[in-house]
Amino acid sequence: xxxxxxxxxxxxxxxxxxxxxxxxxxxxxxxxxxxxxxxxxxxxxxxxxxxxxxxxxxxxxxxxxxxxxxxxxxxxxxxxxxxxxxxxxxxxxxxxxxxxxxxxxxxxxxxxxxxxxxxxxxxxxxxxxxxxxxxxxxxxxxxxxxxxxxxxxxxxxxxxxxxxxxxxxxxxxxxx
Ligand SMILES: O=P(O)(O)OC[C@H]1O[C@H](OP(=O)(O)OP(=O)(O)O)[C@H](O)[C@@H]1O
Ligand SMILES: O=C(O)c1cc(=O)[nH]c(=O)[nH]1
Numbered sequence: 001x002x003x004x005x006x007x008x009x010x011x012x013x014x015x016x017x018x019x020x021x022x023x024x025x026x027x028x029x030x031x032x033x034x035x036x037x038x039x040x041x042x043x044x045x046x047x048x049x050x051x052x053x054x055x056x057x058x059x060x061x062x063x064x065x066x067x068x069x070x071x072x073x074x075x076x077x078x079x080x081x082x083x084x085x086x087x088x089x090x091x092x093x094x095x096x097x098x099x100x101x102x103x104x105x106x107x108x109x110x111x112x113x114x115x116x117x118x119x120x121x122x123x124x125x126x127x128x129x130x131x132x133x134x135x136x137x138x139x140x141x142x143x144x145x146x147x148x149x150x151x152x153x154x155x156x157x158x159x160x161x162x163x164x165x166x167x168x169x170x171x172x173x174x175x176x
Pocket of ligand 2: 022023024025031032033034035117118119120147
């Protein structure tokens with residue numbers, strides 16, 4: 001098990017923006033965690049990925065990184081574990097291989113989704129349904145930041161367990 005006592009404070013100091021932000025869900029928030037600001041820093045990305053390795057469920061066969069922000073994280077976790085990565089598009093490409101999930105075939109494989117931020121769970125829900133339609137078994141998402149309302153289980157409706165490196169409460173508590 002990796003311990004990283006300052007990760008929450010370091011991510012918060014790097015990523016927290018304040019202002020008025022329209023989120024993917026259409027919600028308007030006064031706080032935004034810009035994941036690209038930690039993903040762009042290899043040492044921080046490495047620390048987040050190290051924590052994710054500990055959170056991966058046994059039996060994971062493929063790491064499904066969601067476009068766009070989940071992809072660098074999934075790649076780093078893949079490098080640490082040797083598990084193959086998938087690069088999961090929001091929409092299938094309309095030419096060439098026309099794939100939604102780039103990389104190995106997912107049919108019959110156990111995919112753990114790797115995501116950057118969860119707010120309502122909408123993006124992860126869409127990807128879960130799409131991967132299941134392709135024949136994957138999807139039971140767990142590992143995310144860097146879970147900012148969904150405390151005590152709620154945003155993906156229970158699709159039977160998905162959320163495992164997060166950091167919650168909104170962790171980031172608020174670590175705020176300098
Ligand atoms: O839980 P939700 O309410 O769906 O919100 C979280 C999603 O919103 C962002 O996606 P966006 O499309 O903005 O991200 P990208 O920059 O990774 O493409 C974020 O990366 C999550 O995928
Ligand atoms: O819900 C979102 O769209 C969202 C929230 C957030 O804090 N960071 C992010 O990248 N997306």
